[in-house]
Amino acid sequence: MDALLRESLIIAVQREQFSNLLKIKLLDLDTGYALVEMAYEPAAMNNIYERAHGGAIFSLIDEAFQVAGQTYGSIAVALNVNVTYIASPEPGSILRAEATAVSTTKRTGTFQIRVTDESGRLIALCQALGFRTGKPIPFLQA
Numbered sequence: 001m002d003a004l005l006r007e008s009l010i011i012a013v014q015r016e017q018f019s020n021l022l023k024i025k026l027l028d029l030d031t032g033y034a035l036v037e038m039a040y041e042p043a044a045m046n047n048i049y050e051r052a053h054g055g056a057i058f059s060l061i062d063e064a065f066q067v068a069g070q071t072y073g074s075i076a077v078a079l080n081v082n083v084t085y086i087a088s089p090e091p092g093s094i095l096r097a098e099a100t101a102v103s104t105t106k107r108t109g110t111f112q113i114r115v116t117d118e119s120g121r122l123i124a125l126c127q128a129l130g131f132r133t134g135k136p137i138p139f140l141q142a
Contacts, residue, residue, distance in 0.1 A: 001031045005073055008140045013067060022056065024063050032101030032109070034068035036060060042091040051088045057095070058083060061113045061126050064099035069109055069130040075137055076109060076130040083126045093117040099128075107132050 006029060013019060013026045019036075022045075028035040038060050045056040061083060069076035089095055096116055103110040113126035 001029070001071060002073065004140060005071070005137070008137065009067060009070055012139050013063075018059070019063050022059055024060060026067060027096070029067065029071065031071045032068060032104065032111075033071070034064045034099045035096060036064045036067065037094060037096045040089045040091065040093050040095055054083075054085060057085065057089075057115060057124055060095055060097045061099075061115060061124065061128075064097035064113050065111055065126070065128045065130070068099035068101065068111055069132075070137060072104070072109070072132065073137065075133045075135045077133065078128060079108070079131045080129040081126060082128070083124055085124050086122045089117050089123050095123060102127075104132075107134075 009029060010026060022038055024036050024038045027037050040052055045053050047053040065078065094117065097113055099111050099113045101109055102112050109130045109132055111128045113128060115124040116122055
């Protein structure tokens with residue numbers, strides 16, 4: 001992966017307000033790949049049943065998908081995201097979302113995203129389709 005692109009994406013994630021709100025951290029990045037992590041904080045992320053809100057888990061998935069999709073050097077946006085929630089994480093667990101490109105064309109990218117807790121227990125599976133616009137990423141650091 002191009003060093004300038006890699007560094008620019010790392011900085012962009014660090015500056016992103018929504019991922020900062022959820023305390024999402026970027027752990028690893030490569031072409032067609034991203035690994036992100038967040039702590040499941042029940043006080044801020046529970047639903048009405050005192051379990052993890054699907055939106056919190058989805059946000060982690062979306063961050064991994066978003067970052068992995070940009071690693072080809074042009075703006076990519078989500079077209080479709082299909083999530084299957086497997087298990088509810090335990091309070092205080094560390095969740096990781098790992099996005100991996102399965103197939104890419106000039107205009108699309110299909111990704112698989114797996115969410116696991118620190119013990120490796122599967123929390124959610126996702127298949128996501130992104131549209132590769134071909135437009136340059138505007139925040140590339142010079």
